[in-house]
Amino acid sequence: MLRGVDLDLPAHTLIRIEGANGTGKSTLLRLLAGIDSPTEGRITGRRPRTAYVPERFSAALPFTAAGYLVHLGRIHGLRTPEAADRARSWLDRFGAAGHARTPLPELSKGTSQKVAVAQALLAEPELLILDEAWTGLDTAARDELDRAVAERVAAGATVVFVDHDPRRLAGSADAVFRIEGNGLCAASGAPAAKTGPRVRIAAAGPPGAAIPAGLPGAPEHAPAADGGVLFTVAATHSDALLHALLTARPPWHIRQLAAAPGIEQDPGTDGPPHRSPTPEAP
Structure with a gap:
């Protein structure tokens, strides 16, 4: 059980949450997303337009991939044509355009995860909560999600994420917190993010x-x-x-x-830094 958690979520901010398995990371993210309510204390401030990607996405829903995204877009207040345009755009960005008409229960785990991520992004949330959202994605889709996170932060949103890979978005997080002993504290050496x-x-x-x-x-x-x-x-x-x-x-x-000097780079190039692919999740 989490106790004594005090966390601000300013705009234009990327926040990483760390902690061992079972310490309450997902619980904290569900509280921030408004899915669960605290039994003690309170969450203050205006409730921003929020989107959430859970650790496990239930695909047992009576929609096609595109139909589900349009449905969620409508819930977020988008008109159907706009929701459909954004659904097509995000499926294309994540390499899943060919599965737009596939029923959700027939999608592979990786493609289901692409749909889960797309539904959180198509409404341009002010608060984006990602709980192991990169798990199951292929390398290209993980890189695309990295770019999408940077875009949301640049647009003024707050992004809070948990990921099992300590290299995830290294160099980008504005703050890193760790759950220890049922409480939340600044991670040792944070924000190490500025050194990636x-x-x-x-x-x-x-x-x-x-x-x-x-x-x-x-x-x-x-x-x-x-x-x-x-x-x-x-x-x-x-x-x-x-x-x-x-x-x-x-x-x-x-x-x-x-x-920038000191960064690994592809031999013989003067372009952006080379980032080795992250190993697939087990």
Whole structure:
């Protein structure tokens, strides 16, 4: 039983929850998602638009994959055409477009998990809760979920996640907490997240333009010798940062994209850092 838990969930924040099996990680996530209610204490503040991916997704439902996503989209307040468009988009991003018309009970475990993740993302939640959401996904889908998490944080959402792989989103989390002795405390050395793979982006804005506020991943920045700016950011935030710079008003010009010094890189390239595939979950 969890006791004395005190946790703030600010916007633009990625939070990792750690702890041994059976310590209450899933219980905490269910409380945050509003599925369970605390027997003592209270959860304060405005209830954000929330989406949740459970550790185990029940596929025994009378829907096709696309039909289920459209149904959930409607529950979240989307019109049917918009829900259908987003369902197609997310199934495509996770490599499951070919299963759009497949009944949920006939899907493989991995494809079912892609549907579970897609239903949480299509409504663009303000609070995204992920309980071992990467389990069962193939390498490409895991990478896509990493990017989707970075996009939600960049858009101002709060993402809270649990994962068995200590490397998951390494370099991106703003805070890491650990459940110990029925309580919650800052993990030792946290946030170690800021020391993982990083990307350096050389960019130039229009003359006199200030650096845009609220850039994804809170990048470090320094003047470049050519008068531009060198941004250094966690690798998982690099796509969102590039998008923010290119769509700024006025837009910035991207001059170079490279791995930050000291990061593993594919031989003979000067592109983004190489991330070795994460082993499949047992």
